[in-house]
Amino acid sequence: MQTTIPTAQPAQPKAPAATKTPENVVLHVADVHKRFGGLHALADIDLQVEEGKTHAIIGPNGAGKSTLLNVIIGRLAPTSGAVVFDGTILTGKKPHEINQLGVARVFQTPEIFADLSVLQNVMTPAFARRDGAFRINMFRSVESEAEIRDEALAMLDDVGLVGRREAHAGALSRGDKRRLELAMCLIQKPRLLLLDEPTAGMSRHDTNTTIELLKKIKSRGMTKIIIEHDMHVVFSLADKITVLAGGRIIAEGLPEAVRGDPRVQEAYLGGAH
Numbered sequence: 001m002q003t004t005i006p007t008a009q010p011a012q013p014k015a016p017a018a019t020k021t022p023e024n025v026v027l028h029v030a031d032v033h034k035r036f037g038g039l040h041a042l043a044d045i046d047l048q049v050e051e052g053k054t055h056a057i058i059g060p061n062g063a064g065k066s067t068l069l070n071v072i073i074g075r076l077a078p079t080s081g082a083v084v085f086d087g088t089i090l091t092g093k094k095p096h097e098i099n100q101l102g103v104a105r106v107f108q109t110p111e112i113f114a115d116l117s118v119l120q121n122v123m124t125p126a127f128a129r130r131d132g133a134f135r136i137n138m139f140r141s142v143e144s145e146a147e148i149r150d151e152a153l154a155m156l157d158d159v160g161l162v163g164r165r166e167a168h169a170g171a172l173s174r175g176d177k178r179r180l181e182l183a184m185c186l187i188q189k190p191r192l193l194l195l196d197e198p199t200a201g202m203s204r205h206d207t208n209t210t211i212e213l214l215k216k217i218k219s220r221g222m223t224k225i226i227i228e229h230d231m232h233v234v235f236s237l238a239d240k241i242t243v244l245a246g247g248r249i250i251a252e253g254l255p256e257a258v259r260g261d262p263r264v265q266e267a268y269l270g271g272a273h
């Protein structure tokens with residue numbers, strides 16, 4: 001894949017005309033800036049995520065990590081620059097359109113259907129994947145329900161929730177809700193999975209279980225972006241790390257190089273992490 005980002009239409013944020021995306025890069029954040037009034041929350045962000053890799057984005061509080069994630073998933077429009085996914089410019093598209101292109105995300109606060117059972121929660125996005133959109137009567141297609149149910153049960157087994165399949169999703173612990181949301185994302189079979197602090201609120205045991213699960217997904221070739229404060233999680237999973245501070249990329253590279261980078265240590269000095 002060799003993408004040349006064209007100059008965007010007038011109403012859209014402009015992408016740099018000459019930006020090229022290398023073939024093995026599935027997501028390219030190209031020269032993105034985001035301003036909130038006088039605050040430059042993201043400046044000169046150029047980020048390339050390679051196919052099949054786990055790319056961590058770290059940085060102290062207020063560094064711009066969530067803003068960057070929201071720009072990628074279409075919740076925020078960049079002030080300038082563009083996001084390109086697999087040759088398609090995402091900038092200007094709505095979050096659900098970006099999702100349908102194969103970009104799924106797990107939020108800090110789990111977004112689940114509290115009134116449905118755990119199993120129904122996982123089956124719902126599987127029906128949506130099949131049908132291209134959520135429908136009111138999701139159990140209408142009897143012939144494929146059994147297949148989707150089996151797939152959902154296998155996914156619940158993967159995340160360690162199969163024993164709770166009939167439980168009310170709203171009654172799960174925070175850590176279990178996060179694992180449920182992860183299962184809901186994975187069953188969509190996304191090409192790119194964005195994880196915003198996937199282990200926040202989990203015990204060390206559950207964190208380690210989640211790390212193992214994410215390693216298993218990686219072996220299936222799924223590309224992931226992880227925003228994470230927990231360095232145990234970051235260094236267990238990341239192939240590459242980008243460090244943000246004050247809205248800029250201050251370091252990027254392999255985990256060991258980033259760990260020893262004095263600019264990174266300085267950015268975290270006085271921080272809680």
Ligand SMILES: Nc1ncnc2c1ncn2[C@@H]1O[C@H](COP(=O)(O)OP(=O)(O)OP(=O)(O)O)[C@@H](O)[C@H]1O
Nearest residue numbers: 036039040041059060061062063064065066067068
């Ligand atoms: N909607 C908004 N309006 C105005 N300022 C915002 C908005 N969203 C974020 N900011 C500001 O942009 C900067 C970056 O915030 P962001 O939430 O992206 O940082 P972060 O790295 O995710 O921080 P944390 O680790 O604490 O979640 C901060 O100064 C924040 O106050």
